[in-house]
Amino acid sequence: MSELDMIIPPEISGDELYNIIKKLATESQISSVLEIGSSAGCGSTEAFVLGLQNNPHHPRLFCMEVSKPRFAQLQQRYSSESHVFCYNVSSVPVSRFPSEKEVELFYTWIPSALNYFPLERVLGWLRQDIAYVRDSGAHQNGIQLIKQEQGISMFDMVLIDGSEFTGMAELEEVYGAEYILLDDINGFKNRNNYQRLMEDPAYSLLQENWGVRNGYAVFKKNTQELPIHFFTIVLNGEPFIRYHIDVFKQLPFRWHWHIIEGVADLVHDTSWSVASGGKITDEFHCRGLSNDGTSEYLDWLSRNFPDNITVYRKVGGTFWSGKLEMVMAPLPKITEECLLWQVDVDELWTADQLITSRSMFVSDPTKSAAFYTCTFFVGPRLVTINRSCYGNYTGSEWLRTWRYIPEDLWLTHEPPRLYRRNDHNEWSDIAVLNPFTNSETEQAGLLFQHFAYTVDSQLHFKEIYYGYSGGMDRWRLLQKAPHFPVRLSAYFSWVPDGAIVDTIESCGIVPLLTVASLPQDCKFQSSPKRILIIRTDTIGDNVLFMPVLPYLKKRYPDANIIVCCQDVVAELYEASPFVDEVISFNHSLFNQFRAYTDEQYRDTIMQQIQAVKADIAINANYSRQLLNEYFTLGSGALEKIGFYGDLSEISAETRDADNPLYSKLIDSPSEYKPELQRHRDLLVSLGIAAQPLFPKIWTTFEDVLFAEQFFATQELDPLKTLALFVTGRHEEKQYPRYPDALEKICRERGYAVIAIGAANDYEVSEQALKIPGVRVINLCGSLTLRQSAEVIRRCRCAVGADTGLSHIACAVGTPHVVILWGGHFGRFFPYSPLTTVVCLPLECYGCNWQCPHQRWHCVKDIDPRIIEIAVSKTLVRRLDMPLVVQNPAQWESPAGGPAWKSCERWLDSANVRIITPAL
Secondary structure, eight states, rough: OOOSSSSOOOOSSSSSSHHHHHHHHHHHSEEEEEOOOOOOOOSSSHHHHHHTOTTTTTTTEEEEEHHHHHHHOOOOOOOOTTEEEEEOEEEEEGGGGGHHHHHHHHHSOOOOOOGGSHHHHHHHHHHHHHHHHHHOBBBSSHHHHHHHTTTSSSSSEEESSTTOOOOOHHHHHHOOOEEEEEOOOTTTTHHHHHHHHOTTTTTEEEEEETTTTTTTEEEEOOSSOOOOEEEEESSSTTGGGGGGHHHTTTTOOOEEEEEESSSOSSOOHHHHGGGGGGOOOOOBOOOOOOOHHHHHHHHHHHHHHTTEEEEESSSSSOOOOOOHHHHHGGGOOOOOOOOEEEETTTOOOOOOHHHHHHHHHHHOTOOOOOEEEEEEEEETTTEOOOOTTTBBBBBTTEEEEEEOOOOEEEETTTTEEEEEEOOOOEEEEEGSSOOOOOHHHTTOOEEEEEEOOHHHHHHHHHHHHHHHTTTTHHHHHHHHHHOOOOOEEGOTTTTOOOEEEEEEHHTTOOOEOOOOOOOOEEOOHHHOOOEEEEOOSHOOOOOOOOTTHHHHHHHHSSSSEEEEETTTTTTHHHTTTTOOOEEEEEEEGSSSSTTTOOOOHHHHHHHHHHOOOEEEEEEOOOOHHHEEEEHHHTTTOOOEEEOOOSSSSSSSHHHHGGGGGGGGEEEOOOOOOOOOHHHHHHHHHHTOOOOOOOOOOOOHHHHHHHHHHHHHHTOEEEEEEEEEOOOOSSSSGSSSSHHHHHHHHHHHTTTEEEOOOOOHHHHHHEEEEEEEEOOEETTTTOOOOHHHHHHHSSSSEEEOOOOOOOHHHHHTTTEEEEESTTTTTTTTTOOOOEEEEOOOBBOOOOTTOOSSSOOOHHTOOOOHHHHHHHHHHHHHHHHOEEEOOOOOOOOOOTTTOOOOOSHHHGOOTTOOEEEEEOO
């Protein structure tokens, strides 16, 4: 008898997702709902039916269930509901089920709720589902069948909660629905679907909770896609014209770039320069087009990006009738509502900025346009520094983005004015309706870099075309000024106000390109080729960081990723397919007191770092330290990125002094935010959308073979083996009563215990392994980190202190119990459905490793029965992340000791279930 022939109790019943389904079914303007996996109709189906009964639009509900016994009850239950249609079908055919290899790879590399079960059992479920669909006689393409019979091209709302193995194929069939609800996002069923929709600009996440059963997420299709149409007018745009395509390629939404090339005759709104002596000479063009290589580059763009780039040119050497005709040229081809964005060749934006600005328009549909502020370059290393004067006239510059609808028209280009006909048939300036102001966009970090006067060719052209008499000589004098700051008007006669010029070094500005003397010497930083990651911390911190690596490689596929880390961690990075080089150092020479005293060794490491010639150096530690500051800021990288961070390991004076030396500082607000979420903030700062991160490591085939041979040689049953990790380096983390906590469970269930750790953990582990009547093995000091990971992977459960091995247990998918103390409670929590935490919450939590008492009560005084309960819960299937807290009734504070205090204040960002058992 197949498990599919069994009637099972409802899973989505009266919980958070049940209530969301009911609410959406009641309030949404929809006409059709598809439920994939209705079972007997007592859970999510009930929520849909109750909601739809009160929906004024009278939507229809289509229920799919392949199990015949469950379908029979489903059909009987809703036989009187005229708006409910039940189908005994498979959602997709057997040919679209995943292969066993695909499931095995997911099971091995992605921690999920499936890891609670042996792989062979999981594969057995797959075989069972395929056999049932094949033998049942049910229609094997149910989604398509319902569409055809009901005349539905696209369902409005869909719940994907059918077979564990068909979620990805089902999403392909229903993609485009207004609402997509995913259950079991921490499983094969919907994990990839969740990631896909999180990264899809067409959908927004409405709600998620990884702590409800096996996790759920609700997505809504964005009602306004809002693509961006960029436009650029250009004549001789080298070298700046080459910058933009690398930025546009990174955008996670639809875009098009309209490039209008050629000479703009000095007429209409361009005629003002004639009065100043402006003129057009033959040296600037070849039959009305560029003569510096720009034309050839634009031809290359057109060939390589035919769907994203359109080039507009006059024929036969004809000039454009002023710049107004140039900007009007693309409008007939822009037939959709969009953001219309002027990008001059020398105005450089980052992908992050473009994404942020578009998000602001999406979030506020009433906004009509946007003014920006720029870093205005008047030399390769000179910028203006004040506002409301030349280079940054507040309120009039820089108007660069408009919310465009077809039939809008340009009235002028200098200044740019886009007009729209209103309800009274009158033309209105779109920019004055409801724009984002200069201050609003600058506060959002939308400060672009305008290389207006940086190379000789620019000055020569402006001197002739705009009539800036003597402009080249005056510009050269400015570059040689003996000291800064200076007034720009002292050098540029056409500047009428008090604009002040200073150096980029004084302002802490890192240019997006560096310029020598000629355009061909410009070196753009938009597509980094070498990214240096600085991680000077220990094992667990690096395991928490490793899930960032695949996202970095995906964002920068052509870049080499180099990691600088401690030698004890190096082997983990060396096994990663996303790391190209590792620079490791002996941490014993680099603690807080000796980091700057061993000059010879320090210089050796720094030479290796500088030899990388990194384009970007990332100080990936949220809590900046002297060592990672030194390596990052001394790396010689063109761009240096770090967190603003806290003061747990650095003084305010040092941080404030170093901040201007960074190109970008990432703000990651919330004092108690988990480290994994801070890593997500890092990715967001780079314009990378990421799903919730979980610890991750890579091992080699040799490591896998070693672990298999070890278990075989020792005749260990993986389902009857526990891994134990204590710590010999940190006395404050050493729990003294492991034998009391583990004896009963291990003896009653026949478990063996393996201690894993470093050599200096051996003696402490010997004491922890004194468990009467239990087989124990002490492997401390005899395994590499990767071998340790593979041994832990094969264990039924892991138990121990808050160390790097607890994060490794999470990374390899082994359920684990972690004893947390209060120093940085929750920040370095593995945060996985595989994790159970044990703690004794006290009022002194948050001591930042500086215990105010003579005894580490928060660890030493945990009742072993609490750990026993936690291990018992971990050995059975769980669908959430328990936090097992010692009951205040079992805590008697010693004289002068700390009082019990709830730990909930530290868990604002964690989806956990707090359990306080009575002993």
